[in-house]
Amino acid sequence: MNALKQYIDLFDETRALIESQSPDVLNTVRASAREQLETARLPRKGSEDYEATDLESVFAHDYGVNVNRLPFDADPGETFHCDVPNMSTCLYYSSNDAFHSSATAERNIGKVVVEPFSMAAFDYPELMNAYYGKLAKMSDPTVALNSLLVQDGLFIYVPDGVVAERPIQLVNIFNAALDMMVQRRLLIIVGKNASIRILACDHTQSPDYRYLNNQVIEIVAMQGSHVDYYDMEESTPKTSRVSSVYVDQHEGSNVLIDGITLINGFTRNNYHVEVNGEHAETHLLGMTIASGEQHVDSHTFISHNAPRCNSNEMFKYVLNDNAVGAFAGKILVKPNCPRVEAYQGNRNLCGAPTAKMYTKPQLEIYTDDVMCSHGSAVGQLDEEALFYMRTRGIGIDEARRLLMQAFVADVIDGVRLDALKDRLHYLVEKRFAGTLSNCAGCMAACKKS
Amino acid sequence: MKENEKPEKGNQIIEEAAQAEYKYGFVTDIDTEVIPKGLDEDVVRRISALKGEPDWLLEFRLKAYRHWLTLKAPTWGHVHVPEIDFQDISYYAAPRQKKPGEGPKEIDPELKKTFDKLGIPLEEQLRLSGMAVDAVMDSVSVKTTYRERLAELGVIFCSMSEAVKDYPDLVRKYLGKVVPYTDNFYAALNSAVFSDGSFVYIPKGVRCPMELSTYFRINAAQTGQFERTLIVADDDAYVSYLEGCTAPMRDENQLHAAIVEIIVEDRAEVKYSTVQNWYPGDKDGKGGIYNLVTKRGLCRGDHSKLSWTQVETGSAITWKYPSCVLKGDHSVGEFYSVALTNNWQEADTGTKMIHLGKNSTSTIVSKGISAGHSQNSYRGMVKIAPKATGCRNFTQCDSLLLSDTSGAHTFPVIEVGNDTSVVEHEATTSKINEDQIFYCNQRGIPTEDAVGLIVNGYAKEVMSKLPMEFAVEAQKLLSVSLEGAVG
Numbered sequence: 001m002n003a004l005k006q007y008i009d010l011f012d013e014t015r016a017l018i019e020s021q022s023p024d025v026l027n028t029v030r031a032s033a034r035e036q037l038e039t040a041r042l043p044r045k046g047s048e049d050y051e052a053t054d055l056e057s058v059f060a061h062d063y064g065v066n067v068n069r070l071p072f073d074a075d076p077g078e079t080f081h082c083d084v085p086n087m088s089t090c091l092y093y094s095s096n097d098a099f100h101s102s103a104t105a106e107r108n109i110g111k112v113v114v115e116p117f118s119m120a121a122f123d124y125p126e127l128m129n130a131y132y133g134k135l136a137k138m139s140d141p142t143v144a145l146n147s148l149l150v151q152d153g154l155f156i157y158v159p160d161g162v163v164a165e166r167p168i169q170l171v172n173i174f175n176a177a178l179d180m181m182v183q184r185r186l187l188i189i190v191g192k193n194a195s196i197r198i199l200a201c202d203h204t205q206s207p208d209y210r211y212l213n214n215q216v217i218e219i220v221a222m223q224g225s226h227v228d229y230y231d232m233e234e235s236t237p238k239t240s241r242v243s244s245v246y247v248d249q250h251e252g253s254n255v256l257i258d259g260i261t262l263i264n265g266f267t268r269n270n271y272h273v274e275v276n277g278e279h280a281e282t283h284l285l286g287m288t289i290a291s292g293e294q295h296v297d298s299h300t301f302i303s304h305n306a307p308r309c310n311s312n313e314m315f316k317y318v319l320n321d322n323a324v325g326a327f328a329g330k331i332l333v334k335p336n337c338p339r340v341e342a343y344q345g346n347r348n349l350c351g352a353p354t355a356k357m358y359t360k361p362q363l364e365i366y367t368d369d370v371m372c373s374h375g376s377a378v379g380q381l382d383e384e385a386l387f388y389m390r391t392r393g394i395g396i397d398e399a400r401r402l403l404m405q406a407f408v409a410d411v412i413d414g415v416r417l418d419a420l421k422d423r424l425h426y427l428v429e430k431r432f433a434g435t436l437s438n439c440a441g442c443m444a445a446c447k448k449s
Numbered sequence: 450m451k452e453n454e455k456p457e458k459g460n461q462i463i464e465e466a467a468q469a470e471y472k473y474g475f476v477t478d479i480d481t482e483v484i485p486k487g488l489d490e491d492v493v494r495r496i497s498a499l500k501g502e503p504d505w506l507l508e509f510r511l512k513a514y515r516h517w518l519t520l521k522a523p524t525w526g527h528v529h530v531p532e533i534d535f536q537d538i539s540y541y542a543a544p545r546q547k548k549p550g551e552g553p554k555e556i557d558p559e560l561k562k563t564f565d566k567l568g569i570p571l572e573e574q575l576r577l578s579g580m581a582v583d584a585v586m587d588s589v590s591v592k593t594t595y596r597e598r599l600a601e602l603g604v605i606f607c608s609m610s611e612a613v614k615d616y617p618d619l620v621r622k623y624l625g626k627v628v629p630y631t632d633n634f635y636a637a638l639n640s641a642v643f644s645d646g647s648f649v650y651i652p653k654g655v656r657c658p659m660e661l662s663t664y665f666r667i668n669a670a671q672t673g674q675f676e677r678t679l680i681v682a683d684d685d686a687y688v689s690y691l692e693g694c695t696a697p698m699r700d701e702n703q704l705h706a707a708i709v710e711i712i713v714e715d716r717a718e719v720k721y722s723t724v725q726n727w728y729p730g731d732k733d734g735k736g737g738i739y740n741l742v743t744k745r746g747l748c749r750g751d752h753s754k755l756s757w758t759q760v761e762t763g764s765a766i767t768w769k770y771p772s773c774v775l776k777g778d779h780s781v782g783e784f785y786s787v788a789l790t791n792n793w794q795e796a797d798t799g800t801k802m803i804h805l806g807k808n809s810t811s812t813i814v815s816k817g818i819s820a821g822h823s824q825n826s827y828r829g830m831v832k833i834a835p836k837a838t839g840c841r842n843f844t845q846c847d848s849l850l851l852s853d854t855s856g857a858h859t860f861p862v863i864e865v866g867n868d869t870s871v872v873e874h875e876a877t878t879s880k881i882n883e884d885q886i887f888y889c890n891q892r893g894i895p896t897e898d899a900v901g902l903i904v905n906g907y908a909k910e911v912m913s914k915l916p917m918e919f920a921v922e923a924q925k926l927l928s929v930s931l932e933g934a935v936g
Binding site for chain 1: 525835838848850851852853854855856857858859860861862863864865866867868869870871872873874875876877878879880
């Protein structure tokens with residue numbers, strides 16, 4: 001069986017329509033994606049890098065694809081109102097894969113460019129041509145599928161020297177009256193010595209339908225730039241997502257990527273970072289709180305292609321019920337890259353007999369003068385700590401909750417945005433208490449009107 | 450200044466190291482019976498016939514051979530095994546005995562010289578060393594010492610071919626039970642053409658009074674060595690088994706694809722130590738042994754214990770994972786490894802700990818040292834089955850890089866299927882701390898000696914697990930292989 005076939009057939013039937021609705025630069029890449037998919041197969045469970053995850057079965061479901069780009073929602077701004085405590089952001093929405101800006105977006109006007117590909121292709125053709133589809137590896141069939149079907153995306157460009165004071169917030173909303181697959185695509189270019197913080201959160205408005213988000217994000221961090229990308233998933237048990245983030249780091253750049261999964265169905269996150277300049281710094285953080293039948297698989301690859309750069313990874317999982325967690329991380333230090341420091345950590349709490357954790361931390365080092373380490377542990381809450389708290393009159397559930405919160409606290413503390421940090425602590429507390437409902441709030445506390 | 454000096458010194462020292470001779474590289478001029486190159490069913494039948502095997506074993510070999518034909522050579526390792534022409538290897542080579550049919554009672558003087566050169570105590574004068582030795586040259590076991598004394602206790606220690614004749618029931622009961630011929634490509638090949646090896650059976654309640662040791666030697670050219678070792682420790686038994694290996698220096702690569710199977714019953718303990726020193730090839734990476742081995746132990750009984758200790762310094766390519774299947778409740782698996790690679794050697798080694806029994810525990814300590822242009826990988830798996838509650842694993846794998854052209858890699862896999870088990874994994878990669886070298890220099894210890902000291906200290910945790918007789922040899926090996934490998 002080949003789950004990709006239905007989508008390839010769909011593309012072949014509607015190729016003319018898709019291409020007529022897309023900018024040329026997308027169509028150029030599309031041709032090579034089509035070629036790639038001719039022989040590609042989605043990885044099955046047990047294949048290399050997919051020990052616990054079966055993509056074939058995720059894509060096998062008969063999802064609808066909005067080839068005609070019919071608008072489903074009049075204005076997502078109407079259904080989601082964001083009230084951001086202590087934090088003012090420039091807010092954008094994407095409804096499925098169509099982008100809308102809000103009134104707050106104007107705050108960044110003149111500094112940061114945020115616009116759909118359809119506009120960017122006219123406004124910044126040289127940037128679009130130079131970077132679109134260049135980082136993402138077409139050898140990954142999910143990237144090829146995204147490139148094949150994508151018709152629009154969001155282009156974020158911070159010109160050289162611009163420091164965006166306000167974070168950009170991107171609220172992704174799923175809303176459809178049928179099972180649906182969307183191809184989200186982001187291209188983020190941060191110029192020399194520029195700085196930007198981006199928050200993205202995923203929500204599903206109609207929990208009765210199955211959604212599949214197959215997204216590809218490309219981030220280019222030029223010399224001396226600062227990029228923070230926070231990604232929070234708070235969807236529904238029927239929502240699946242395959243997310244591939246590709247980063248190209250130049251000299252002295254500083255990139256932080258933080259992936260947080262609170263509620264989801266199936267998630268596979270791929271992070272692929274190429275560190276191409278000296279003194280570049282990479283921070284990859286991840287936190288997963290999973291229960292029920294949630295499945296979260298994170299796969300990271302950091303390639304140090306230049307000397308004197310450093311990276312730091314920490315992924316934490318708290319698994320309960322039948323949840324399945326997987327983490328695979330690889331650090332590569334290429335030859336002639338001395339003085340690289342790379343650390344990778346993966347800590348996991350298994351809270352139920354049926355919860356499963358798979359972990360595969362890897363190092364591949366070809367230079368001698370480096371400091372690299374990885375650590376991985378799977379365990380439970382410390383019985384003695386629990387006992388200690390109970391002797392002081394704290395109930396077992398409360399004690400467990402406190403310890404679990406403390407366990408994930410250092411990942412949250414890695415967030416470089418105070419207001420968001422506070423908000424996350426609050427959301428995690430609610431998540432552990434079981435009172436976090438689907439639209440109780442995105443990371444910036446969205447409230448349904 | 451310092452940085453400028455370094456490469457020059459490094460080169461000089463590496464040159465010296467490369468010139469450090471592989472001292473086991475001699476060839477014994479002995480009449481050897483070699484069957485023609487090539488592999489087909491007739492060759493399998495011929496090997497079986499030469500050894501006078503019963504039908505069931507021939508059947509086993511043929512089944513393995515037919516299965517092997519359906520397999521492809523694996524390529525997933527972090528090693529570059531060139532395509533091996535399996536028709537260009539001779540699958541059986543035996544030092545010709547002067548009195549055929551009588552069994553190896555009187556050992557050929559040439560052979561004895563060989564083993565004397567290797568320092569193997571085959572003869573009585575070396576009885577003081579207190580080790581029982583089985584010596585395997587090419588495809589056959591040439592001499593086993595101390596058999597009578599061991600027999601008094603009921604311990605069986607003999608070559609595999611003798612075991613097939615003398616204890617067919619035992620062999621039949623256990624052979625292929627831990628590593629079935631369907632396990633992997635090289636296991637299937639070995640099962641089809643395996644020649645000799647050691648068979649050890651320790652009866653219930655017996656604590657083997659001496660170390661058992663097998664010395665493997667490849668001598669004939671253009672042959673492969675496919676030995677098979679089977680160790681069974683019955684209830685409450687204990688045995689410590691050592692394995693050593695060397696081969697002559699030759700320009701062509703030779704294949705060594707062995708299988709080791711170990712079965713540990715209730716409360717029994719097996720300690721398996723290896724000092725692997727096959728010819729590693731010359732300084733340009735020419736020649737050397739391809740060491741592609743399947744080693745696995747089954748801790749079948751409750752409270753059983755299996756401990757692997759290995760010092761890997763030889764072979765052009767080492768690709769092996771001595772593993773423990775911890776089936777019994779409260780069973781214990783241990784893996785201690787030092788893998789040193791120099792010049793163009795490649796090693797991809799590690800272990801698998803499969804926890805099936807409740808409260809089973811395992812410890813993995815792996816130390817990799819890479820010098821020259823070598824590649825050294827740790828690959829391991831710790832798997833806790835859902836029903837194996839209360840399990841515990843601790844893994845530590847450290848890599849030390851002695852040159853900027855070598856590589857060190859770790860690929861561990863951890864799968865935990867329940868909420869009462871604890872698994873920890875730690876790995877570090879770095880070069881020798883310059884502060885430590887500086888400290889030694891300050892006290893008048895030259896850099897090279899300082900490196901030796903630091904590396905020995907680094908590997909000490911594993912070395913201390915080796916039996917005394919081997920620890921000395923291993924330490925010497927490590928210092929020879931390391932000599933001047935400061936980059």
